[in-house]
Amino acid sequence: MTSAPEDVRTATRPSANAPARPDAPAVAGAEWWRSAVIYQIYPRSFADSNGDGIGDLPGITSRLDALDRLGVDAIWLSPFMTSPQKDAGYDVADYRDVDPLFGTLDDFDRMLEEAHARGIRVIADLVPNHSSDRHVWFQEALAAAPGSPERGRYLFREGRGVDGTEPPNNWQSVFGGPAWTRIVEADGTPGQWYLHLFDSSQPDFDWTNEEVRSEFEDILRFWLDRGVDGFRVDVAHGLIKEEGLPDWFPPADSNSMGGSQTASEPVEIDEFEPAPTEFVPAPYWGQDGVHEVYRAWNRVLAEYEGDRVLCAEAWVDPLPRMAKWVRSDEMHQAFNFGYMFTDWDAPALRRVIRQSIEEFGKVGAPATWVLSNHDVVRHASRLALKAENLQGDGIGPNTPGLPDAALGLRRARAATALMLALPGSAYLYQGEELGLPEHIFLPDEARQDPTWFRTAGERYGRDGCRVPLPWEHDATAFGFGSGDASWLPQPAEWSTLARDVQAGDPGSTLSLYEAALRLRREHALGTGDLEWMPDARRDLVAFTNRGVTVVANTGAEAVPIPADAIVLLASEPGIVAGGDLPADTTVWLAA
Known part of the structure; x- marks a missing residue:
């Protein structure tokens, strides 16, 4: 078994006795975010401290010990700023305050302090493409005349x-x-039109306006001054629109955020060739002018001590184009949606892993890996879907090809074990460590996603992945809060997936995640180098990283495990040296 570097954990996550944040930047190339495991918290669905059925900041603070035990390096909070909540906080009315639904600025400061005391950094979500129509600027615009500065x-x-x-x-x-x-x-006559790439309550800013740019740089400083460790930037590819705002006729297979949707891969592919794409940028996505904005933001973060981070939600294809968002003077990370939507298929996975490391490496950035978030079908369900499902559609009772729950969970565990062995930074979405599936049979009358309403129920939207977490199997609302209800109803079968049921069970998904994160730290896999195993079977993803051999079996047939190997981790119980690695299973081995 390969020995780990001494004090790997403290090198990547400060201990509780360490300063809240390093006073000086790390050596270039050794910044914490290059190898971090970052846990996304969707605040309204994480933990409810006051019994109103909606999660909040004190609820997050009360559950930080669970995240410390899990072993994450940072948390990313989806929006908690003042908002009328027409799009669950992604419609911001005041960028410098906490929505009363979630608490106060004092609650935020306490949560940040408690997270830092545990060595967990905090990343805030920032929504710069659009505001709420309740924002004072938009109200001023409605009251002003056409052509006015407002x-x-x-x-x-x-x-x-x-x-x-x-x-x-x-x-x-x-x-x-x-x-x-x-x-x-104002005089009662029909007037101008305003652009909203999302809901009508979310008007888009004009990022050619210097006042807009200055305002957001000040917003960055407001939260940096409070101590946040960085920002996840919502719709980072959407700020700049093509001059003249021309009509657009998108390809039939493009997803709602502008990227090409990965469907099923052909049986035979050349993994050494870039993934095929005929992506043509929409006039409102991925325009070159966004890079000037993020260069300015990079300079703002450089004003502050420590390694602050910018992570782009940029739905941009192909990977070489996405890598532009993480050049050395722009963002530090970008979500790897190409990886997220790759099928559970070894050649396709090898190709996207190989190309991700190569393309991000060309600009000196770490590859990032992600399987689930608040906008997509949870991967415990998505990996077993039997039909194409475009991003943003969600799944519900009438969705074609509904998943087999057991197969979905098995593949999700295997996919996560594969992802957490890769060099670079990984993102986890709250609840995936419990193996939570999509809530498919959410009652129609309970749905709240604007997509559901704007499409008259033709698209289910994202509610199914946003259902509040189960903490205790026999408590009201499964321990999500002290009240009887949660803002979206939880399925009864989640009682068996509650955290207290899984804690201490060596075969549980929670225990798998805890073990994987511990071993990832011990072997410093996030800062390692991937070396592909030669002559591996076509249906295997097989490589070594810092002396750990990782094998993921995406095929239908079992493969033998060497008798002299040491099994460090397996995505399913009962995997032993000298035995077999079954289908849809991943194992970590030491020689």
Whole structure:
């Protein structure tokens, strides 16, 4: 068994006795975020401290010990800023305050302090593409005249057709329906149209406006001054729109966020060739002008001590193009959606892993890995879907090819064990460590995602992956809060997946995650180098990283495990040296 470097854990996660944050930047190339495991918290669904059925900041603080035991390096909080909550906080009305639903700024400061005391860093979600229509700027724009500075902060345009009755172009909202809404002017007459790539309550900013750019740099400083360790940037590819706002006719297989959707791979692929794509950027996604914005943000973060991080939610294809977001003077990380949506297929996985490491490495950035988040079907369900499912559609009772739950969980455990052995940074989504599946049979009357309403129920949306967590199997709301209800109803079968049921069970998904994160630290896999095993079977993903051999079997037939190997970790119980590695299983071995 390969020995780990001494004090690997303290090298990657400060102990409780360490300063809240290093006072000086790390050596270039050794920053914490290059190998970190970052846990996404969706605040309204994590833990409820006051019994109102909605999670909050004190609830997060009360459960930090569980995350410390899990072994994560940082937490990323989905939006908690002041919002009317028409899109679960991604419609921000005040970027410098906490929504009363989640607590106060004092609650945030305490949560941050407690997280830092445990060596856990905190990343805040920032939503710069659009604000809420309740934002003071948008209210000022509605009250002002066409062409005014107030309207210049957003994208107001005159309509087309007779008397401006048609939208300025044919763009469609990510949530369904037109991306333009016409206002009524102060004198009661029909007026201009404003752009909203998402819900009509989320008007897009005009990022060619210097006042907008200055405002967001000040917002960055507000939260950096409070001590946050960085920002996950929502819709990081959407800020700049093509000049003239031309009409757009997207390819049939593009997903709602502008990338090409990975469906089933062909049986025969050349893993040494880039993944095929005919991606053509929409005029509102991935425009080159966004890079100037993030260079300025990079300079803002450089004003602060320690290694602060910017992570882009940039739905951009292909990987070489995505890598532009993480050049040395821009973002530090970008979510690897190409990896997320790759099928459970060894050649396809080898190709995306190989290309990710290569393309991110060319610009000096770490590869990132992710399997689930608050916008996609949980991978415990997605990996067993029997039909194509575009991002943003969600799944429900009428979805074609509903997953086999046992197969989905087995593949999810194997996929996670594979991901956590890869060099670079990994993101986990709350509840995946419990093996939570998508809540498929959520009652229609309980759904809250704008996609569900804007498509008249044709697309289920994202509620199924946002259901509050089960903490205690026999408590009201499974321990999510002290009240009887949760803002989205939890399925009864989640009682068997509650954290207290899984804690201490060596065969549980929770124990698998805890063991994988511990071994990842001990062997410093996040900072390692991947070496592919020669002559491995086509249906295996097999490599070594810092002396650990990792084998994921995506095929239908079992493969033998060498008798002289030491099994460090297996995604299923009962895997031993000299035995077999069954289908849909991953193992870590030491010689």
